[in-house]
Amino acid sequence: MIEVENLTRRFGPHVAVDDLSFRLEAGEVVGFLGPNGAGKSTTMRMLAGFLPATRGRITIGGFDVLRQSLEVRRRIGYLPENVPLYAEHRVEEMLRFQARLHRIPRGERTARIGRALERVGLTDRRRSLVGSLSRGLRQRAGLAVSLLPEPDVLILDEPTSGLDPIQRIEVRKLVLDLASEHTVLLSSHILAEVEAICPRVLIIDRGRCLADGSREELVEELGGGGALVRVEAAVLDAAEAARLLSSLPGVETVEVGERVGIHTEFRVRGEGDLREDVGALAMAKQWALRELSWERPSLERLFASLVLGEASATSVPRTVAPTAAPEPTSPISTGLELSVSGGAPTSAPSAAPMLNPFERRPDASSSAGGAATDGAPSAGSRAERPPGGPTLNPFERPRTQSDAPASDDGTDDRTGDRADEEKGA
Amino acid sequence: MIGASWTILRRELAGLFLQPLAWALLLLAGLLQGLMFSSFYLPGRGGDVHAAGLELFGGTQLFWVLAIVLTPLVTMRMISEEAKSGVLEFLLTSPVPEAAVVIGKLGAATIFMALLWASGFLPLVVAALGGVSPDWPHLFVAYLGMVLVSALFCAIGLASSALFSTPVLAAFVAFLGNFALMVSGIVTLQLADAVPEDVVPRAWIEWVVDKFDVVARFQVSFVAGVLDSAHVVFFLAWTAAFAFLAVGLLESRRWR
Numbered sequence: 001m002i003e004v005e006n007l008t009r010r011f012g013p014h015v016a017v018d019d020l021s022f023r024l025e026a027g028e029v030v031g032f033l034g035p036n037g038a039g040k041s042t043t044m045r046m047l048a049g050f051l052p053a054t055r056g057r058i059t060i061g062g063f064d065v066l067r068q069s070l071e072v073r074r075r076i077g078y079l080p081e082n083v084p085l086y087a088e089h090r091v092e093e094m095l096r097f098q099a100r101l102h103r104i105p106r107g108e109r110t111a112r113i114g115r116a117l118e119r120v121g122l123t124d125r126r127r128s129l130v131g132s133l134s135r136g137l138r139q140r141a142g143l144a145v146s147l148l149p150e151p152d153v154l155i156l157d158e159p160t161s162g163l164d165p166i167q168r169i170e171v172r173k174l175v176l177d178l179a180s181e182h183t184v185l186l187s188s189h190i191l192a193e194v195e196a197i198c199p200r201v202l203i204i205d206r207g208r209c210l211a212d213g214s215r216e217e218l219v220e221e222l223g224g225g226g227a228l229v230r231v232e233a234a235v236l237d238a239a240e241a242a243r244l245l246s247s248l249p250g251v252e253t254v255e256v257g258e259r260v261g262i263h264t265e266f267r268v269r270g271e272g273d274l275r276e277d278v279g280a281l282a283m284a285k286q287w288a289l290r291e292l293s294w295e296r297p298s299l300e301r302l303f304a305s306l307v308l309g310e311a312s313a314t315s316v317p318r319t320v321a322p323t324a325a326p327e328p329t330s331p332i333s334t335g336l337e338l339s340v341s342g343g344a345p346t347s348a349p350s351a352a353p354m355l356n357p358f359e360r361r362p363d364a365s366s367s368a369g370g371a372a373t374d375g376a377p378s379a380g381s382r383a384e385r386p387p388g389g390p391t392l393n394p395f396e397r398p399r400t401q402s403d404a405p406a407s408d409d410g411t412d413d414r415t416g417d418r419a420d421e422e423k424g425a
Numbered sequence: 426m427i428g429a430s431w432t433i434l435r436r437e438l439a440g441l442f443l444q445p446l447a448w449a450l451l452l453l454a455g456l457l458q459g460l461m462f463s464s465f466y467l468p469g470r471g472g473d474v475h476a477a478g479l480e481l482f483g484g485t486q487l488f489w490v491l492a493i494v495l496t497p498l499v500t501m502r503m504i505s506e507e508a509k510s511g512v513l514e515f516l517l518t519s520p521v522p523e524a525a526v527v528i529g530k531l532g533a534a535t536i537f538m539a540l541l542w543a544s545g546f547l548p549l550v551v552a553a554l555g556g557v558s559p560d561w562p563h564l565f566v567a568y569l570g571m572v573l574v575s576a577l578f579c580a581i582g583l584a585s586s587a588l589f590s591t592p593v594l595a596a597f598v599a600f601l602g603n604f605a606l607m608v609s610g611i612v613t614l615q616l617a618d619a620v621p622e623d624v625v626p627r628a629w630i631e632w633v634v635d636k637f638d639v640v641a642r643f644q645v646s647f648v649a650g651v652l653d654s655a656h657v658v659f660f661l662a663w664t665a666a667f668a669f670l671a672v673g674l675l676e677s678r679r680w681r
Contacts, residue, residue: 048518052679073520084511086436088443100432101519145515 001026001153001183002047007056009042009207016042018207020056026152029179031198032187035307039207040187041081044157047185048078060153074102077146077182081157083138087131091122091141094130095148102149116144119174135162143171147178154178156186160193172197191303203306210306218302229274231266232291233282238264244285248277263290429521433529434536437503441537450495455544461487462548474552475559481545482567483574483648489640492538492571492578493603499537500582501596503530504671505589508678517679527587527671531579531664538575542568563650570647573660574639578603580667587674610638639663 002024009017017039024030034040045051047058049065049072058065063072085094095113104112117123120140125133130141139162146154159175160168175197178184188194194201195215203211203218211218235241238256241264246254250271257265268274275294282289441447458481466477466485482488507513516526545568549559578599585599586592617630635641639660646656 045514050514050518050679070520070522073518076518078515078518080511080514082511084513084515086440086512087510088440093439097432097436098519100435101429101521103428103520 001028001061002185003057003059004043004047005057007043007046007058008054009039009046009051010054016207017046017053020204020207020209022202022209022212024153024183024185026183027179027181028200029175029184029186029198030200030202031194032185032202032204033189033191033194033303034187034204035189038205040204041157042207043204044078044155044185044187045080047155048076048080049073050078074149075152076155077149077151077153078155079142079146079157079159081161083142085130085138085142085145087129089130090127091117091130091133091144092126094141094145098145098148104149112148112150116148119147119177120144121170136164136167139163140167140171143174150181152183154182154184154186156184158188159186160188160190168193203303205307211302228295229268229270229278230291230293230295231268231278231282231289232260232263233266233287233289234262235264235285235287238266241285241287242266244281245278248274248281250274250277263288265291426522426525429525430528430532433516433521433526434532437530437533438536441499441533446498447537450498451541451544454491454495454541455547457491458545459548462545474549474557475563478545478549478552478559478564479567479648481548482542482564483571483643484567488571489607492575493600493607495541496534496538496575496578496603497582497585497596497599499534500530500579500586500599501592502586503534503583504586504675505592505595508590513678517675523675524672527583527668527675531576531583531668531671534579534582535572535576538579539572542571542575560650566650566652567647569652570643570656570660573647573657573664574643577606577639577660577664577667580664580671581606584667584671584674587671587678606637607640610634610641613638637663 002022004020004022007017007020008015020039020043032040032043042051046053047060047065049069052066060072061075063075065072086097089097092113095116096109099109099113114123117126120143122137122140122144125137125141128137130138133141139159143156143159146156156175160171163171172193175184175186186194186197198215200214201211201218202209231245233241238259242254242256245251245266245268248268248270251268251274252271253269255267255269257267259265268278273294275292279289279292282292462477462481466480467474470476470480504513507516517523546564549564552559581602582595582599585602586595589595589598613630613634617625617627617634620630642656642659645651646653
């Protein structure tokens with residue numbers, strides 16, 4: 001239904017969309033994800049024929065967007081981000097105007113306007129002035145306007161922004177309902193929403209396509225080692241427990257988290273749901289379990305890792321390997337933690353990766369770096385030292401961390417300087 | 426194309442009348458026309474209703490002043506404000522050619538101006554009810570000329586509105602454009618007096634000036650009560666030229 005080939009759009013020297021290609025089959029519902037300024041709206045504007053592309057080709061339903069613009073415009077419903085409607089008109093008048101623009105026969109107009117209003121739940125506001133509607137109602141009015149001609153393709157730019165949670169659920173239902181008859185491309189930066197609505201996701205950043213596929217596919221291919229099982233248990237020796245956990249079948253990595261009181265946190269990554277195996281192990285070893293939970297790999301995690309770790313993730317979509325090299329430019333480099341656990345024999349804080357809120361592939365870096373420093377037993381597994389006493393003090397953590405690589409050259413001041421330099425670089 | 430233009434025209438006209446500016450302009454024009462008629466034109470002409478009526482319909486410079494000032498006020502928002510609010514994005518992604526958008530808007534602005542000039546008929550209707558009837562066909566021809574001149578100025582205003590994103594700037598530039606077009610004929614002829622006959626023959630200059638001198642065209646035909654197709658075509662052609670320019674500028678907005 002939609003075919004985009006090598007789409008590029010420049011605004012002066014700024015490249016908003018960079019060689020983007022994708023296809024949408026009829027009846028597909030695709031979520032368009034990306035951080036602000038990634039080029040989502042620009043792409044959608046080009047799809048709708050409002051902006052011409054600098055290079056590349058777009059065809060919708062077999063018609064070229066630029067050359068057969070009117071044919072395309074008859075087949076699409078486009079809802080721009082800021083929901084442009086004539087503020088001085090009533091909702092109903094706006095819909096009637098749209099009906100005339102799309103040459104809906106006079107006899108059908110009233111019925112179809114009524115249906116569109118009903119679909120978005122605005123029937124009781126049909127006589128309200130568009131300008132007096134609240135943000136969410138306006139959004140729904142805009143949705144009604146773009147739905148009215150029953151287009152083959154719906155291009156919705158952030159259709160749920162400004163809606164309250166209940167309206168959001170309604171819009172979600174509406175889009176799912178539309179999916180049976182229309183091809184829908186919708187953009188959003190709310191990941192949970194895209195996850196709920198769209199079977200297929202396109203992630204773009206800086207105008208490039210980072211990933212394209214179904215949610216499950218993406219998570220599997222790019223998520224870097226499947227699901228995560230969080231275990232909190234009282235164990236005598238955390239390192240020993242971690243070793244045992246990593247010996248379980250299907251386990252790829254084990255991270256030892258913070259120790260709170262007598263309980264230690266482990267993060268076990270591996271194939272599928274490992275809860276039962278971990279539970280059985282805990283029972284066998286008589287660990288007192290406090291938590292055993294499974295975190296499904298979410299789109300949010302994937303999104304963060306893709307967008308933030310773009311330097312390490314490759315620019316070619318679909319080929320982001322879980323063993324990608326750690327980002328060298330990151331101020332909190334994962335390499336640092338490794339030399340901590342490997343090089344410094346003193347109380348090394350194993351909780352260092354916790355500082356990184358996105359946990360970008362700590363497993364991959366651990367396997368690479370760990371093997372180099374202390375010859376870790378198996379690649380992919382990570383046996384950490386037990387956390388020392390002072391690590392409970394959160395203020396101590398950054399210092400010990402930056403301490404380790406600079407342990408050769410002495411004083412704290414100089415190590416501090418060096419850490420700064422590294423950050424600057 | 427025609428259907429789409431008509432749809433846009435209706436929308437624009439409704440939009441105009443949903444704004445207070447339109448009503449204010451109509452009120453002002455009505456008041457001014459009536460006041461000028463009863464206080465100046467009628468006494469000045471010694472009570473000749475027809476002659477005074479003709480002064481209402483383009484016989485004086487007041488018409489030109491009003492035309493170049495009011496048309497930009499009507500057209501200034503038509504494209505620039507829509508571009509700002511984003512409605513233009515909606516309009517240009519609906520199955521309507523750009524030309525239809527411009528034609529619809531031009532039609533709406535011209536119809537509004539026609540309504541505004543029609544206020545000149547009010548004092549004359551009163552006079553006619555009082556028993557003194559002016560020469561209606563002559564006045565209607567003059568009125569048609571006013572509408573044609575307004576359409577030309579509206580087209581200039583639309584082009585300006587398509588070019589700028591601020592209504593006020595669009596109005597100002599349109600005003601300058603209208604003013605330039607209005608005085609260009611007179612100014613060129615004045616300057617031509619300084620040119621010796623053997624360098625550029627006077628007749629050549631007059632031939633060129635004749636192609637863009639809207640004031641002279643209006644005075645010799647419509648005000649004189651002559652409905653000459655050549656003059657009608659002259660105004661329509663210039664209007665079409667500026668409307669075409671407006672379409673081009675509207676399309677070029679996408680590239681900016």
